[in-house]
Amino acid sequence: MRAQTPRGVKDLLPADVQWKQQLEAAIRQEFRSWGYHEVATPTFEFFETFNRGQATFEQAYTFLDQDGQLLALRSDLTTPIARMVASRLRRAPKPLRLAYAANTFRYDSSHVGGGRERCQAGAELVGTGSSSADAETIAFASALLASLGVAEVQFDIGHVQFFHSLMQDCHSKTDRVSIRQALIQQDYVGLQRVVRASGLPEQTKDLLCDTDRLRGGPEVIDYVRQRTDCAEAWVALDNLSEIYRTTEAYGAASQLHIDLSMVKTLDYYTGMVFEGCAPQMGSMLVSGGRYDGLHAQFGEDLPAVGFALELEAAMQILEAQGRRPKLTQDTVFAAGDDHSLVVKYAAEQRAAGRSVEVDVDGLSLAEAQHRAAERGLVHGVYISQSGLRTW
Amino acid sequence: MLRIAVAKGRLLAAFAEMLENAGYPCDVLEKETRKLVIDAPSAGLRFILAKPTDVPTYVEYGAADLGVVGKDTLTEAQKHVAELLDLGYGRCRMIVAVPEAAGIEQVTDLDFNSRVASKYPNIASAYFRSHGIQAEVIPLNGSIELGPIIGLSDAIVDITETGRTLIENGLLPIADIMESTSRLVANRVSLKVQRAEIGRLVSGLQEVLACES
Numbered sequence: 001m002r003a004q005t006p007r008g009v010k011d012l013l014p015a016d017v018q019w020k021q022q023l024e025a026a027i028r029q030e031f032r033s034w035g036y037h038e039v040a041t042p043t044f045e046f047f048e049t050f051n052r053g054q055a056t057f058e059q060a061y062t063f064l065d066q067d068g069q070l071l072a073l074r075s076d077l078t079t080p081i082a083r084m085v086a087s088r089l090r091r092a093p094k095p096l097r098l099a100y101a102a103n104t105f106r107y108d109s110s111h112v113g114g115g116r117e118r119c120q121a122g123a124e125l126v127g128t129g130s131s132s133a134d135a136e137t138i139a140f141a142s143a144l145l146a147s148l149g150v151a152e153v154q155f156d157i158g159h160v161q162f163f164h165s166l167m168q169d170c171h172s173k174t175d176r177v178s179i180r181q182a183l184i185q186q187d188y189v190g191l192q193r194v195v196r197a198s199g200l201p202e203q204t205k206d207l208l209c210d211t212d213r214l215r216g217g218p219e220v221i222d223y224v225r226q227r228t229d230c231a232e233a234w235v236a237l238d239n240l241s242e243i244y245r246t247t248e249a250y251g252a253a254s255q256l257h258i259d260l261s262m263v264k265t266l267d268y269y270t271g272m273v274f275e276g277c278a279p280q281m282g283s284m285l286v287s288g289g290r291y292d293g294l295h296a297q298f299g300e301d302l303p304a305v306g307f308a309l310e311l312e313a314a315m316q317i318l319e320a321q322g323r324r325p326k327l328t329q330d331t332v333f334a335a336g337d338d339h340s341l342v343v344k345y346a347a348e349q350r351a352a353g354r355s356v357e358v359d360v361d362g363l364s365l366a367e368a369q370h371r372a373a374e375r376g377l378v379h380g381v382y383i384s385q386s387g388l389r390t391w
Numbered sequence: 392m393l394r395i396a397v398a399k400g401r402l403l404a405a406f407a408e409m410l411e412n413a414g415y416p417c418d419v420l421e422k423e424t425r426k427l428v429i430d431a432p433s434a435g436l437r438f439i440l441a442k443p444t445d446v447p448t449y450v451e452y453g454a455a456d457l458g459v460v461g462k463d464t465l466t467e468a469q470k471h472v473a474e475l476l477d478l479g480y481g482r483c484r485m486i487v488a489v490p491e492a493a494g495i496e497q498v499t500d501l502d503f504n505s506r507v508a509s510k511y512p513n514i515a516s517a518y519f520r521s522h523g524i525q526a527e528v529i530p531l532n533g534s535i536e537l538g539p540i541i542g543l544s545d546a547i548v549d550i551t552e553t554g555r556t557l558i559e560n561g562l563l564p565i566a567d568i569m570e571s572t573s574r575l576v577a578n579r580v581s582l583k584v585q586r587a588e589i590g591r592l593v594s595g596l597q598e599v600l601a602c603e604s
Binding site for chain 2 (some may be wrong): 154156185186187189190193212215216259275278279280281282283286320382
């Protein structure tokens with residue numbers, strides 16, 4: 001038998017689990033503070049629940065049920081939660097604040113870290129389309145990172161309607177697809193080429209080609225407003241500037257930036273989109289946005305906004321900063337010449353809330369002290385007829 | 392300070408000159424050295440000397456904020472990096488070539504039995520797939536021209552500047568796959584958190600490029 005695991009999955013040893021649980025506890029405390037309720041969805045579902053075209057199929061862990069139905073391990077929690085809201089929570093009063101911390105599965109080995117089983121913590125605010133809801137989501141993501149001890153996070157906010165509205169003037173579907181693809185891949189050299197060759201108005205071409213000017217502080221919104229006559233783009237910009245102002249009001253420790261060049265791979269986003277990153281980490285920590293069309297696919301038309309945080313990425317940042325805690329041991333090692341007395345003692349201690357490890361090998365005092373030291377247990381007790389000896 | 396991953400050699404000199412012209416003094420690069428990390432403090436740059444094929448990886452992982460790499464290597468690597476600028480130098484073509492004696496005139500003459508040797512297996516496979524040719528792509532690391540000579544492959548996919556090496560080895564280009572030049576790429580997070588510094592460098596290089604053309 002091979003003592004190996006497949007690519008992209010990892011074992012967590014006691015110290016890892018203890019650390020992860022501490023972080024998860026901080027996350028759950030933050031969920032509570034913001035009035036979000038944690039939910040759990042199945043590890044696998046019908047593949048069609050997740051199906052959003054070829055890309056999802058290539059990334060999904062799919063398998064057949066006994067009756068031949070195609071199933072898939074969950075690749076994200078947003079979609080199953082939308083399904084859950086459209087079915088079992090259909091009658092629940094809105095808005096709903098739901099949260100999760102769970103593992104997701106993707107064949108995606110191309111991203112930094114290469115993990116195929118990734119723990120994501122996230123939240124969904126369902127049933128409201130207000131800009132305050134968008135702002136709360138960004139602020140909540142920031143607070144969640146802060147609760148983990150990840151500081152200096154930069155949040156970039158964009159808007160998918162901005163790009164869509166500019167593309168209304170682009171009548172060639174091939175051009176629209178290539179421009180979107182270039183923006184997703186951040187291939188700004190290729191972008192210039194397709195944009196310049198497209199039938200877009202000159203004004204829009206200039207705007208799209210100078211992507212650097214689409215990123216920065218809130219002044220970006222005014223800069224862009226002066227350079228487009230597209231009414232729909234203005235609606236998106238107004239929405240964004242409202243979200244920006246409200247998010248600022250939270251006084252979040254994170255830096256807020258505008259990035260109008262941001263286009264997401266997932267096509268379910270309909271409004272504000274955002275990403276959070278930290279200087280020490282080459283990949284994104286948080287990703288989210290508004291997705292008003294997703295619930296309708298499950299028969300319930302509801303606006304919604306949410307995000308997912310990559311827990312492993314956050315752990316890597318903390319580790320790089322030397323903030324990975326050591327395994328804490330408060331267990332007492334109990335041994336003795338009469339096993340029944342040791343067991344009785346252990347039961348009393350446990351009832352009082354203490355942690356006790358009982359010797360099952362009949363060790364002598366010296367052996368017990370040696371064993372405890374070997375295990376990193378500082379405290380021990382040796383019980384004999386004559387009394388109790390502690391160290 | 393910005394960290395730039397670059398490949399040693401001829402193309403590094405071209406990039407260094409562009410930087411000088413853009414107002415980033417980096418004469419430290421001219422000295423012969425075996426160092427792999429070279430600081431140019433007055434320019435606010437740190438150069439990381441890497442193998443060309445490793446440049447996209449360094450940048451993707453954020454070990455370098457920026458990188459300079461050929462479009463050929465970049466396309467082959469399929470890494471998530473932002474491509475900021477076409478630096479215009481290091482121009483070459485990626486071609487499909489066959490032995491002159493083979494009598495093959497176009498790629499569609501290759502069939503499912505055909506073997507193609509290449510340093511760029513991803514690009515080669517994608518190209519043949521898109522042309523409906525089920526050729527077998529054999530990844531090699533160097534001297535691709537040897538493939539047909541020693542009977543390992545029927546064709547090759549490789550880059551060429553002048554075509555001389557091809558002619559010397561009796562090979563005939565039958566199709567162009569892509570043209571390549573050196574590109575400036577950036578880590579996706581660096582592009583956000585060091586936007587101002589990167590933006591300044593990019594516009595400096597853009598001005599130099601505009602003057603050259």
